[in-house]
Amino acid sequence: MMQIVTTHSNRFIGLAQRIFGQVRKPKMFLIVAVGIVVFIGLFWFMNTYIRPFLASIPIAQTEFTPSAPTVKPGDQFSINMQLSGETITAADVYITYTSDKVVYLADLPNPVTGFNQISDYFDAPPIVEELTSNADNTKTLHLVLVSQKANSNVAQFSLKFKAHALGEAAFTIDTSRSKLSGSVGTDLSSASYISFPEGVLRTTVIIAEDGADATPTHTHTPTPSDDSDPTVTPTVDPSISPSISPSTSPSISPTLTIMPTASLVPSPTATLSPTVTSTPTPAPTTVAQNPNVTLDMKVRLQGVVTQPKEAYRQQTMKILVQSTDKSFREEQAISFTVNGEALWVGSMKIVNVPTSKTFNIYIKGTKHLQRKICTLAPTETVPGQYDCSSGQITLKEGTNVVDMSKIFVLAGDIPIQNGIVDSVDVIYVRKNLGVTSPAVLSRADFNLDGIVDTQDYTLAVTALGFKYDEK
């Protein structure tokens, strides 16, 4: 984490120098100065709120070492991996290796799995064991491992390779793409994402004719220590902080939760007070009442590309409308019906809406991650890409069209929902492949074709990359 902070501050100084280099006019200077104050404020904000949030993701100690530093052409060897410190229940790992020097066993003419483990910690064979070729004589192995046992805070496995050309082969874990999840500490019922250590996780093997003589000069495994920066303290002058408008902070508050059971609390329209006073004053004592609002919504569910069969054309989704200042909040379970274009249509009526405010709208399906929108017609080209923080939605009396047809409500968080796509979700889908019973379908049939199969499974595994409900 320390590295992130350092990088940011260096970038910031560089940016400031560049900006100042272009400043010639005093007015411009003022604008730039204001910009910098705001920038420093944001920096302070990130340090204060966002860094601690990120820092709260635990880190797994990772060892990544070869079974032998030097091998001969034709030899089979292993790259061993050990993840410890937390109880890992799922691992989604990308490892790039020098493919013109070594071959992964699943890449042989008669492929066999290259995945191996001493104790049966992870389910075998791996859920995903895929190879892709890169331009630079390397290949990337993508492994998705799930552990239904998850009974230890040390998980080990090895990957088998065969050496075939002289030289050096390097193996690198792509820590930016790889993900771990599991339970932290002693609470094995919890689910959390777990990070790899920062930095490069790389090891090498020398392939030499006389394997024994070759000097293993190459050190393996930088094994970064797992104690993440105990010393970092955000040292931005606090006197500058008040310049940030406080209205920005609530939108990132990680405490926002949407209780699945929350019932709708209709606002008190029934406050027509029976003021039977003797004075016959016909004064129009109108109680200050905000307008009533209707949201006509169109929604697209990930995986549902055609209109499903009759039995699956209704879905209940949770809609939360919240003002950006959090003073107004209305949550309802809305029934949606899917049309011929695979769009889900539903309507929500809300009374007494303070229409002078701006709003965010949140949507969560019964087996989906929550999405948050900040405009009435958000768009994305890749499912999950749209991301917003501050709501700019204004609502008017009467009908408001909320067009979510150009973003996807992402599948994967199955009941009982916990707001995260993790190994529990993935395992459930995997266990029920081929099942068509209504109880299972209601939880894991994401594409609504009446069977839990590999398509649903793929959606669940993909969703591992999206982690959490948007808040």
Ligand SMILES: [Ca+2]
């Ligand atoms: Ca879940």
Ligand SMILES: [Ca+2]
């Ligand atoms: Ca299905």
